[in-house]
Amino acid sequence: MKNALLSSGPLLFLLSSLACGMPPASEEAPSALPALAARSQALALQGCSPLAILSVSANGDDGNPPVQTLDDQLDTRWSHLGKGAWIDYDLGTHRAVSGAAIAWHQGNLRANTFTVSLSSDGKTYLPVYSGVSSGTTVAAEVYAFIPYTARNVRITVQGNNVNDWASLAEVRVCGYTESLVPLPAATLTWRGDFETGNRSQWSHVQEVSPDRLQVVPSPMREGRYALKATVKQGDDPISTGGNRNELVLMTHEPVGSEYIYSWSTMFAPSFPSVQTWQLFTQWHHDGCCGSPPVEFYVYGEEIRLSVGGSTGSLVWRTPLVRGVWHDFVFRVKWSPDPKTGFIELFHNGRQAVPQRAMATQFNEMLNYLKVGLYRSDTVTQDGIVYHDNWAMARRMENGPLPGDLPPEGVP
Template sequence: MWRGDFETGDRSQYSGTQMVSADRLQVVTSPVAEGKYALKATVKQGDDPIGASGNRNELVYQGKEAVGSEYYYRWKVMFAPDFPSVDTWQLFTQWHHDGCCGSPPVEFYARGEELRMALNGTGEVPWKGKLVRGVWHEFVLHVKWGTTANTGFVELWHDKELVLPKRGAVTMYSGQKNYLKLGLYRNDTVQPVGVVYHDGFVQATTLADVIALDSPPPTTVDAGTPVVDAGTPTVDAGTPPVVDAGTPEEQGDVDAGTPDEVEAPDTVTPPDTSVPPAQGISTDEALGAKAGCSSTGGAPFAAFALLGALGLARARRRRS
């Protein structure tokens, strides 16, 4: 639906800014979580570009999320090594209502040594995590925008782990739409300089769309595809194991219905593996059955050929 990943090399993907100067919201080439660019958001005490409460420097994207709309949002955040540890709010991502006043319906913030998600329509804090500095935190938020817990919901992944299963939630205020604000917004009592990096923001309609932009989740092994190197024999080719190929193997096992190709010893006649032994018959019995019921005659055919050759030789000696 929309990208705010700064890969344009500037802030043009966003609708506007709330900053005291351009150096507070810089598009930088290091550090980055992905691609070539990220955003460095800096806030100093006294930064108040809109004459409201708190200090801030934020980007604004007017997505105008409406009642009943449903999206997945993915973004990455890194807190500088000297990011302040204070017992008050420091917002780094928020979905704000288009009304004039009050706390945003959905917000993510740091408080002390915690990261938190808050739903201000009900005053809930349904998720808390550890604030770790100097590393990229990845968030995936699945939300349906609604004014009641029966019409709206939230679901949250943090660093690819589902930390908040889907639950009903008030995600917007009645009669208003929501829009995104990204950067740093904090209590004006915080004195040290605060720096937060943002990267990779994307809005989509499916989880697969947002995950595909990053490393995909681990996939299960296809039981029909052997996972053992065929050049490294793992079984005696002269005595193949009897396995019911119709029974699915556990994840990670080799498909017994497709045995490895192994060169057999010169002294052993490789079994015909085109027809696996029937379930409940031993390997030796199965091989014996093949030798006695071969469409080409098998061992009996060879014995008759030898007797014929001996008789012809004797006849020639008599004629000479």
């Protein structure tokens, strides 16, 4: 039976050499499969137009090679043991990529933690989706993200809730055909994922003591480390209004530049419920005073985004859920001109705010990024929030800009 997945064109597989390191252990027996008649339905993909794939490779396998994620069979798979295992699909050319469809081996029993990253050159990767599979189905799940033009699509698995195996039965890369308008490429310009085990990825810190901004192994969203930010009443390291402990990155995005930021934040179960502001991410202006141009914050039982400072507006709100990771992808065109600047927000893989024109800078001031916790000094309870997996990428229409940070992976 010809599967609808292949209707977009033939798939050509060119396998690279895969084996490396110690002889791998073998993954356990396959999971129970849906009846044969149900298989094509299990592989049907809503909201995914599969792109042709030139080749696939991985950082290793246990005898179940990467190509078995492209054979239309749910009972064959790629498997590799260990957190950080990755599989990489080369499209052979630059295409507009908008999502990944994954049927997980034993996907009805295991919730897999994973990241999807894109690359234009197979060297420098932009993380575009971080998430956890549902753990409820062996059918393909579609994970959508902001479309980018890319050639390589890499899925990195950080184990699952049962073991540390990465086991994928089928994978498709979703995107647009070449006949659509090509989308601009983006390049990763900075990572703040704490995988250095410290805070060295950031410009400097504002804290009353080092225990307030700790790099911790748990909970983490990605890799091995995340940031734990704590604020106690009275914490005021820079003698201003409010209480804070924050990391600072001097981004100074140029007027007219377009960036994509992605990160994950978790609010501790004890996070205060108060009818006042508690900022966890902000782009602050170079000036001294007033509300910053971009504020992500908690107010009462809501997570909110306001843009435009004291004259700005609330552009998004969602219920505050504690004890889980919130994934953000935030696209910004930086400009003080409300007709030129814009924002677009994705939350937990879904579009939360469609592209919306607004001023994102103040006149003649650049911005810088602050991450941690900054709140009204009226809050008495301790506040704890976790951050991980920060990344910053820039659209490449005009080539590198002065002041760009060196991309990861490029010496």
